[in-house]
Amino acid sequence: MLQRFQYAAPATRDELLGLLAERKGRARLLAGGTDLLVNIRNGAMKPELVINVKKVQGYSGITWSRSEGLVMRPATTINDVLRDKNVRDLFPLLSECAHDLASYQIRNRATVIGNVVNASPCSDMAPALLCLGAKAVIASKRGEREVPFAEFFKGVKKTVVQDDEILERIVVPAASSGARGLYRKLKRINGHDLGIVGVALMKKDGLLRLGISSSAPTPILVDGLKERDDIETIVAAARGAISPIGDVRCSKEYREYMVEVFVKRLFAEVK
């Protein structure tokens, strides 16, 4: 049984921002609920008010245009991403990562924004968003601000999003459309398991980027590499960027080793 809380399902953005400002720190946003309701159930979170973001006008769907880029909103689910033709054609790395997240019925509910705000080191969407140079548009009654994902994660389960704020849009710039990329995730079983190590590799216009999950306190970006760099340089950059721990799922050394294995495989596989 869940502990008690109040519930609100605002229909407008103004109403939602008002509630967040009023209940600062005592309210929690509810998107897919696949992290939040688990956290409430095990007592890790005790919100006084739960605010459903899914009824707010203009908060669902995915849109794409050359001028605005690809825009995902608070109610955009992982399966919305997987079903979107523009994503498949122009941002295949997003589909790659989305496909590896949880099970089909969880993907029907789980949102992209909930995934990054949860800021688990093993977030599956973060590696793609980091590689693609995406940014977060964050809103509150005080106004709106933009933060690139490279600066978004602040520690285990910590992000730049403040108590009175909502991450309102994730924008993937049109400049990243057409980027080639793949994601490899090490896990014991499909559907129920968080990653042991996840590596995304992107190539575009001579540049090469890595997005790595489960290998540091936050998902990380390894930038500044080139498509024509030799594999030793790329592996060394990945090794230098990660700082994995050993835990119940595997040792620190195994994580380091598997990051290297995935980087080498992906380097060869992403044409």
Added chain:
Amino acid sequence: MRVHVTVNGRVFERDVEEHKTLLRFLREDLGFTGTKEGCGAGECGACTIFLDGKTVNSCMVLAVEADGSAIETIEGEAKDGRLSVIQEAFDRHHAVQCGFCTGGMVMSVRELLQRTPKPSVDQIKEGIEGNFCRCTGYQQIIEAVLDASGQKELADKGGLKHA
């Protein structure tokens, strides 16, 4: 809060506490006990139902969120006292042992067959990856899905030869 839902075509209106999950609401308030609680945390899939046409883990949805929605549960699978094609195939292939996973499993299979009328074995495995079965070892379930999707020859190749 007052909540209106349609379950398997029947309309219900009830007062429900904000913190009650849709799973508990269906089981305790409306009596649809075919939907099970295994883990209560999204892992096992025993609570899988259709919410507005999409499968979800009802243990991770609040009843109040479902206000105004159309829900389908395992109780709606058989029509006019006749088992569905999926249920009959589960029966033929011994894909049910204790039955605890079956309600959720059948929901996931129905969803899979709507998307992919003739799934391959890999597609079946992926379609049911969110549903644990602790009894059958899955092989019987996979064969039942192959049979239910008109691929009986493939089901027979599985080697268990129940049907």
